[in-house]
Amino acid sequence: MKLHNYFRSSASYRVRIALAVKGLAYDYLAVHLVKGEQKAPAHAAISPDRLVPVLEVDGEFLTQSMAIIEYLDEQHPTPPLLPADALGRAQVRALAQMVACEMHPPTNLRVLKYLVNELAQDEEHKTAWYHHWCRSGLEAFERQLQVLAESRARRGLAPSVFCYGDSLTLADCCLLPQIYNAQRFNVPLEGLPLTMAAFEAALQTPAAQQAHPSACPDVQA
Template identity: 45%
Template sequence: MQFYDYFRSSAAYRCRIALNLKGLEPERTFVNLRTGEVRSDWYTKINPQQLVPTLIDGDATLTQSLAIIEYLDEIHPEPAFMPKDPLGKARVRAISQTIACDIHPLNNLRILNYLTGELGQSEEAKNQWYVHWVTLGFTALEAQLAASADTGTYCHGDTVTMADICLVPQVFNARRFNTDMTPYPTIVRIDEALAQLPAVADAAPGKQPDAV
């Protein structure tokens, strides 16, 4: 396996957690989002979307973090990232997509760069944009997690699932942009429990070789 990574990418961060939990150590290539290396000719040939992560496994090239995580779960079934029952799977996917499809895309680096670049918005306005969408998403997610008997030590029961893999990077970024986490005690509790796991802690941005 070869994994194309960037230390501060939320999507790559998710996959690093998943790879660590599965005990997999792919060869890693770091693609700098800040310098625009992700738009280079060499990387565009690998991933025409010009996004990280990309995972190459044999002759297969996989993109999109949730697809990569589910692929890893299929080819390395233990520990499982999804519950066995259909309703449990649906709940884990819903939580994962709330983060990866509703919150994160609005706050991705290319969106923030567009706000301050082409649209001429200030850093303050950019930060307000970021916090607004995180707050909207976390408010709904906190209500869902707090009200459900299916929430345990982690997002779904007492086993780490894809939902938790998505949650950790989003909480990290929310804090990086000074989001007030006080209204989200369930999210904070789950994140603190996950931080105790070596596979999660070792995937943190600051621990990556390309961290600056």
């Protein structure tokens, strides 16, 4: 397998975590987003949306991090990134989608560059935009974790160590990159006890450390 990705890309980071959880080897192919390498003909030929990550498997090119992770989970089911039961899978997917579909889109690099370049917003306004969408999303995530904690208690289940249960799931694959970027942009993270506890627990796992941007070959200060 080959992973076309960028060390700081949240979506790429998600897939790297999943690959590390599964213990899967892959070739790391860097695509520098800030330099616009995703728009080069070679990358555009394998990624119609001109984004990362792209996972190359047996001559096929898979795009979109959530689809890639679920592909990996189906092809390499142990250890699983989704619970065995339908309710658990729906709850984990909901958490993951709160990040991937709600928080991440308005705060990704393309949007921030558009704010600055096309809409002539200065750094102060760009930062305020990022803080608003990231913080409000994390507050919603915290509320959802509280709902799930209450649900687990009603069903006699132990409190979650990570976002859901006692092992990394698709939700953690999404939360880790989101908090990493929130910290980069100095988003206030107080008042999120369940979210930050799940993040800290996940961050200590070997898979998270292996996939961390600081461990990537294309890392830059």
